[in-house]
Amino acid sequence: MREIRYREALREALMEEMERDGTVFLMGEEVGHYEGAYKVSQGLLAQFGEQRVIDTPIAEAGFAGIGVGAAMTGLRPIIEFMTWNFSFVAFDQIISNAAKIHQMSGGKLTCPMVFRGPNGAAKQVAAQHSHSVDPFYTNIPGLYVVMPATPRDAKGLLKTSIRNDDPVVFLEGETLYNLKGEVPEEDEDELIPLGVARVAREGDGCTVVAWGRPFHNAMEAAEILAKDGIELEVVDPRTLRPLDTDAIVRSVKKTNRCVVVHEHWPYGGPGAEIVDVVQREAFDYLDAPVERVAAWDVPMPYASNLEELVLPTTERVLEAVRAVSYR
């Protein structure tokens, strides 16, 4: 299979879906002429023109609302946030409007749209720029929440999200855009279903559930532990809402141990949700309490030595696996 970058995979998904369906359009800050703050939309303006690749004034609440209006009346907007930190200004449009319109209209209106952009900490961008927003949006009925860790998942899941009839919160990894990985040929039109986890590595030593950037720490930990004879089973939920609890529980029943790794804060969120499901549905199978590796419960500091301490590391995954394995 060919190898492309995460950013290119997203761009291909946008290109292919915009070619396929004339109702799809992209809107956000600097997505057109500047080709996106992270160059995801490179070439899109040239190909589709200003009618479908729209540079907006700096007003997230504004263009999120413009998108909701267009979605309710038959188009399929893709709303890019320069980063998800800036989506907080648009919270009301996403949470009280996009997510609820289908239900409140008795199913008469739909809101088929994708909100997308980079999520999580980058490097030294401090408290207001480093949010992992997964816990905020996974709490909302009516939203799908997707968070791909690899180029292949990025492409296949974005294509499916664009075709989805409900609003999707699509969380990209700010530090993953340059990541290379295998992706099927362009003509394959691979659609990865929402709500289906991926077992990225099989093993019987311990289940590690991880998504986004920490997924790669989990994979690295698996390589290291394999040398000690511990085989990790790494499960990437890919979609955080709805969550593929069956796949996670199935894996834990096999390995009898579980570690959940995430970048979001430890209070609640998908991290806690997964622990809840595992303790209820696989209680009798567990040989140790479920461990979590999360960011520490503080706003992100700027200083790099402190930032490195806050984020989950491979070292912390290894410690957690050793703890649940009593080794």
Added chain:
Amino acid sequence: MPDPLRDPAPVPVRPGETTGEDPALGLFQVLREDGRARGEWAPDLGAKTLRAMFRHMLRVRLLDERMMMRQRQGKVGFYGAITGQEATPIAAGFALKTQDWVFPALRESAIMLVRGFPLTRYIAQVYGNAGDVLKGRQMPSHMSGRAVNQVAWSSCLGPQLPQAVGAAMAAKHRGDDAVVLGFIGDGATSEPDFHAAMNFAGVFKPPVVLICQNNHWAISVPSEKQTASATFAVKARAYGIPGVRVDGNDVLGTYRVIKEAVLRAREGEGPTFIEAVTYRIGAHSSSDDPTRYRSEEEVEAWRQKDPLQRFERFLRSEGHLDDGLRDSLEAELEAEIKAAITEVEAMPRPATETLFEDVYADVPWHLRAQEDELRAADPPPGHD
């Protein structure tokens, strides 16, 4: 010419009009581009103050150059220079009293230097090390100083503006005579917070001066794509507050206008909205490449209007500055900045123990528990 602040002319808005009697549509200027002053509007400032203003402008110019260099060398993570926009923040610093507050946007951090914040501590905020009073928490170019009543702007654009209005309403509530300055970029006026700030300023008339530095760009987006309004200043009219458009590259013009507005606010005459027309000569920040979206000719045309050179021409023509004075001033500032950087770069990083501090007034039990866990896993390396 009517006084732009005391007699806002009630002429109707004519779309596209950029000159005229209305202070929100014209351009208030004291220093012409060639450095000659329009005598009737020149503020009454002595040689000492004028030289001090120049010194502050030059210091910021030199500091930004050094910091951008350190950023390229990898010593600093991020930096946003204000090159070409020094006039407004420096003038603002001179227009305030000690009790006043500053709520800056991206390019007004340096006001606190004018108000006495030490240069070394200021630079330490760029490095985020143990010498930083903010304990390495904030991004560079988000400087603030509680000691000089200056808060930081919010990375998410806009919030400082309603906060400035809130602080002014609080001053009114307390009954003291503090005035609040709030800043916003041209791009950020598109955010809902701009509307909220202007509306509350108009309704409650607190002692606040809101200033938009229109530097023509918001990263790659030109200001005419943010708004179809003829000017930014004229938006004030719809909120029922006076709007004034001033040449933002004219330190005496901005000083005059801000000073008048601050005075009015202090006297209980309510808020003013000021648009300072200027230009961002450098990149948006160290992560931006402006050659991708604007022409060198455009930048060059604005270099000709440089606020520092304009002010220098004026000072020379008035006999307040000559080659000798200019050179010794620059040498002195270079030495001061170099010494400060050397001192800051020798400072240790923030200690690990600080990680759980200040999230709350007191460290709660759950954070103590996390701190213990972190310590157990990773014995403190101390100040490395």
